[in-house]
Amino acid sequence: MAMKGNITLLTILFILCFSCRNSSTKETEFVFPEADSIPQSEAEKLSPEAIEDISRNISSPVEIANLLQMLEVPFSSQYLASSIDANKENTTFDKALKLGILGADLGYLNMYEKTGSSLDLLSSIRKLAEDIRVGQFFDFEMIKRLSQNRSSLDSLLYISIDSYEQIDSYLRTNGRGQLSALMIIGVWIEGQYLATQVVDKYPDKILSDRIGEQKIILNDLLLLITPFCNNSPEFSSLCKDLYAMKDNYRDIRIIYTQGEPVASEKEGGLVITQTETSIVEMSEAQLKGLIEITSEIRNRLILND
Template sequence: MKGRAFLILLVALLHYSCRNNPQKAADPVSASVESLTSNEAGYSSSGLNEELPVNYFSPVEIADLFQRAGVPFSKDYLATPVDPKVLTTSFDKAVNLGILCADLGYMNMYEMTGSSPDIITSIKKLAEDLRVDQFFDFDAITRLSLNKSNLDSLLFLSLSSYSHVDNYMRENDLAHLSVLMMTGVWLEGQYLTTKVIEKYPDQRLKDRIGEQKIFLDHLIETTRPYCGNDSQFTRLCNDLNELSNRYKDVKITYTRGEPVATKDGKGLTIKQTETSNVEMTQQQLAQIVEASANLRNNLIKKN
């Protein structure tokens, strides 16, 4: 896979889960803007898991698979830049922040950064409204995104920035916003894949879409504590459950492979590998494509 940076703000959402490959190594142990605090909004972050121990299909892997399948870049799949004045709640801002970051990652993988300044501007304004802009050097982000030779530098900048944001949100009982940003990143990756597969059928992409059943189940569990706190979370939870229902009959099995030995500074680690096998009909795929688009479009309809 290409070693390029892909997510200007939320690349470290991978902290919650591992990359999803057809062959993977199993883990050895496996409110309004004026009142962002979760206590004021009726939220509690105490039940949030530190990690989601499941596979996560990142935007960079999506774009890499697109390129290997010969799929050209298309700006038609992207969300439009956001006017934060239209998005009046922290819920909307956090979700759209995740969505735009996924789109930016998709563009960077294709080296189509010409439109990135508009998206970076939107990301900056959203971060300001969520009071996390102090953790980002937006001048450096803009400069690096326009210089193809420096795309790798974005990865370090993004990881460092998100680590500070995540700590800030947890310390201030705002972990629900991290959940929303994670939802936005994942959902936009899902949306991009479903849009591409409609025009460019590919078994690898179909399998990846099927495998998201596992991540979706964990995402639903992560959002569950917030489902009854306001109408926006209630609708999100309902829509996630509706998407999950479309996955109900998708079958995923695993074939155990040979153990793999890896050596790092801590010594030798043996990990068991396994290959996933997805059983999903074209009708099931079509239903998942429809539900994914409905969920994503509901979240960006104010843009």
């Protein structure tokens, strides 16, 4: 089935995307820029293509859920952001951020085939999406029907991913990039929360490495949000939260070693891919610090003030 292939490919890409990066040297290490904060002038120079690339790498709401299921981690409803009440969100800031958070939860529910439980969540997502005028990208009736039919999981996942990608693209191309950034950050924070909560209860080297490698993604998120950090007290607070997470990541090392080129056939032609492997050097204390700060920030963000 074509969609099955798409979802499987997405899973594989997520697992590999942080362990295979191009490099001109045999061994390199990812480090944060020396400055404590990213200059706004530098962040504003990002091209639309660069922003789209960052968005594409971060914003799928099923990536972490895919990994957790592949590791055979049991489902737990306690990880969900159940305190979010879409009817009590008063600002576009909160609505966009929590649309991302709930999108990650929807991916988690669907990956574990808890599709019946996702109907209430869909109602909240619909409310938030319509409030920021992006509801047209969700076919809620189709999603509802698929949610009630377990054999349609692949189709449900495909539609859910596609809806969020369309929203992200629409917001960025219509001068509402700040809402796109918030939605993406919401997806990432909730995915980070799911991963850190699981690894705290079910220690696993693969999962802890993926958490460590989020150092790279966090740097991209800071590039996305920096132009908006002075927009409002809410943005300023979120930026401070992300920089606090950056401090926890600073001494975690990610070292890349260049491998041999791999030849493959694609569309009748020969494609050469440069491969790399990564090693994450992270102590138990550093992982514990990430678990704690992620939980503190995420749980504060999902409160309905």
